[in-house]
Amino acid sequence: MDALTRVNPTPEWPPATIIALLVTALAYIITIAHRPPSRSRNDRTPKPLATGYCPSLLSTWRFFNDRHGFYNEGVAASSTGNFSHAVGPHRLIGLSRAAGREAFFHRREMEMVEGFTIFFPTVDPSQIEPSTGWHEYQINGHIVRTMRTENLRRCLPSMLAFAADAVTAHNGTSSSLVDPFDVADRLVFQFTMSAAGFDDERAASASLAGLGPALLRKIEGSTGSGSVLVPWLRTPGYRRRVAAIRELAGYLGDAVRESERGVDGVLRVLMEKGLSMGEVVTYLMATLFAAQINTPLMAAWLLVYLSRNEHWMAQVRAELDAALTRYRPSPQETPLHILQHVPLETWESDFPMLDLCLRECIRMHLTATTYRRNCSDRDIPIGDTGEVVPGGAYAFYILEEAHANPAVYPDPETWDPARFSPGRAEDKGTPLAYLGWGAGRHACLGMRLAKLEVAVVVASIVATFDLTLCNQLGRPLNCAPKANRYSKSAHPPAEEVRLRCCTRN
Numbered sequence: 495m496d497a498l499t500r501v502n503p504t505p506e507w508p509p510a511t512i513i514a515l516l517v518t519a520l521a522y523i524i525t526i527a528h529r530p531p532s533r534s535r536n537d538r539t540p541k542p543l544a545t546g547y548c549p550s551l552l553s554t555w556r557f558f559n560d561r562h563g564f565y566n567e568g569v570a571a572s573s574t575g576n577f578s579h580a581v582g583p584h585r586l587i588g589l590s591r592a593a594g595r596e597a598f599f600h601r602r603e604m605e606m607v608e609g610f611t612i613f614f615p616t617v618d619p620s621q622i623e624p625s626t627g628w629h630e631y632q633i634n635g636h637i638v639r640t641m642r643t644e645n646l647r648r649c650l651p652s653m654l655a656f657a658a659d660a661v662t663a664h665n666g667t668s669s670s671l672v673d674p675f676d677v678a679d680r681l682v683f684q685f686t687m688s689a690a691g692f693d694d695e696r697a698a699s700a701s702l703a704g705l706g707p708a709l710l711r712k713i714e715g716s717t718g719s720g721s722v723l724v725p726w727l728r729t730p731g732y733r734r735r736v737a738a739i740r741e742l743a744g745y746l747g748d749a750v751r752e753s754e755r756g757v758d759g760v761l762r763v764l765m766e767k768g769l770s771m772g773e774v775v776t777y778l779m780a781t782l783f784a785a786q787i788n789t790p791l792m793a794a795w796l797l798v799y800l801s802r803n804e805h806w807m808a809q810v811r812a813e814l815d816a817a818l819t820r821y822r823p824s825p826q827e828t829p830l831h832i833l834q835h836v837p838l839e840t841w842e843s844d845f846p847m848l849d850l851c852l853r854e855c856i857r858m859h860l861t862a863t864t865y866r867r868n869c870s871d872r873d874i875p876i877g878d879t880g881e882v883v884p885g886g887a888y889a890f891y892i893l894e895e896a897h898a899n900p901a902v903y904p905d906p907e908t909w910d911p912a913r914f915s916p917g918r919a920e921d922k923g924t925p926l927a928y929l930g931w932g933a934g935r936h937a938c939l940g941m942r943l944a945k946l947e948v949a950v951v952v953a954s955i956v957a958t959f960d961l962t963l964c965n966q967l968g969r970p971l972n973c974a975p976k977a978n979r980y981s982k983s984a985h986p987p988a989e990e991v992r993l994r995c996c997t998r999n
């Protein structure tokens with residue numbers, strides 16, 4: 495027995511070796527399974543960015559980790575501005591220029607939900623049914639209903655009250671340091687809860703307004719290469735996403751149950767129609783996610799730019815002061831009180847300067863990638879390039895291509911709202927040059943609420959305080975932080991900033 499053990503010892507491999515072997519095996523399987531499709535002579539798919547296993551794998555890595563570099567290189571290397579790449583088992587076409595944008599945004603066959611379901615899966619994978627689009631069309635119908643005038647008019651007083659509470663909390667002392675990104679995050683969550691139909695107690699819940707945005711960011715941040723390349727593997731990212739989705743769904747379900755009699759607006763309509771709790775929570779998650787992903791960031795960036803720009807602060811204040819004068823019921827009223835009397839129509843039509851500033855913030859900070867799938871079995875021509883998006887293929891587009899193009903927007907790194915003023919209208923000469931609210935078949939359905947939410951946050955703060963941009967320690971900064979145009983989605987600045995808020999005379 496002793497001799498046997500000596501002749502055939504059980505190999506003892508260090509864990510690091512075992513892990514290295516497993517990783518190599520997995521990489522090999524992924525490479526073989528996802529080899530780039532071969533091109534036939536008359537294949538009109540845009541040319542691949544990379545061929546062969548190794549370059550292809552490297553490009554796939556860059557698609558996930560250096561998205562803008564990958565895209566810009568693909569566009570630059572192609573005579574038409576379009577290119578293709580196999581990402582896992584999917585054929586993905588990168589589109590650019592007027593012809594690419596036209597095919598991407600305007601063709602009926604280019605389906606949005608199916609594109610996002612694969613490349614940006616923010617839903618619980620167990621609920622994904624690509625063929626039915628995860629009930630997305632019904633949800634869009636509910637979101638459209640949320641934007642109706644009577645609904646916005648209903649929730650506006652609550653939104654103004656939440657903003658007044660937040661501002662008053664910082665107004666006790668002569669000056670206080672505020673993180674605009676945090677304030678906007680909480681307020682927008684409360685506003686959207688109210689717009690969906692929650693009563694004030696539930697919508698204003700301080701714990702949910704803190705937790706909700708954090709969970710939504712966790713869901714957004716947990717999608718990555720694993721969910722596309724090995725969707726069957728329960729990666730840590732997958733587990734984080736599912737846990738965050740379930741946690742938030744649990745809180746929202748509880749809030750709906752607690753306020754069963756108190757709900758209003760779309761929530762009430764859905765409950766009266768007898769929709770299941772799952773369907774109601776799905777509507778809430780989709781609406782909160784769509785609202786939270788960009789709106790608070792844009793409101794906060796707008797405050798940051800205004801704090802460093804006297805000219806635009808004066809423009810925004812002039813139109814705000816005009817409204818305050820018009821709706822002041824008595825001389826003693828504070829700006830926050832007067833804002834409660836400003837009707838929806840004024841919020842929506844009488845702040846054109848604020849709207850120009852928001853438009854410019856979105857141009858500079860909405861760095862998102864957007865996806866489509868050609869859901870037909872027919873090829874879609876890409877203008878007169880001779881190329882097509884084949885039936886069943888996926889396509890992506892990075893909004894930067896339009897928004898940072900110096901031929902359209904001279905000096906694109908400079909925040910300059912006047913570029914959209916009627917005299918200059920830099921975006922008007924080029925087709926689909928401004929995509930801040932999307933375009934064509936999938937334009938933003940929440941623009942009305944988003945603009946109202948941004949206006950209420952900005953007006954409440956700007957009407958009450960003089961603002962000084964500072965670093966975290968309260969030291970004044972003499973310029974606004976730079977936009978990170980290469981991030982995968984809109985972001986706060988890399989170095990945290992604060993606003994010193996001094997009560998305005």
Ligand code: HEM
Binds near residue numbers: 785931932944
């Ligand atoms: C400043 C804030 C916002 C910005 C910059 C923004 C921007 C956009 C853009 C660029 C798209 C098109 C995406 C694409 O083509 O792939 C889009 C679509 C969409 N947005 Fe917004 N959005 C904002 C706020 C909101 C809000 C508050 C909601 C709802 C509560 C919302 C709901 C939607 C929906 C449902 C779609 C998809 C439409 C469809 O499926 O056809 N958005 N948004």
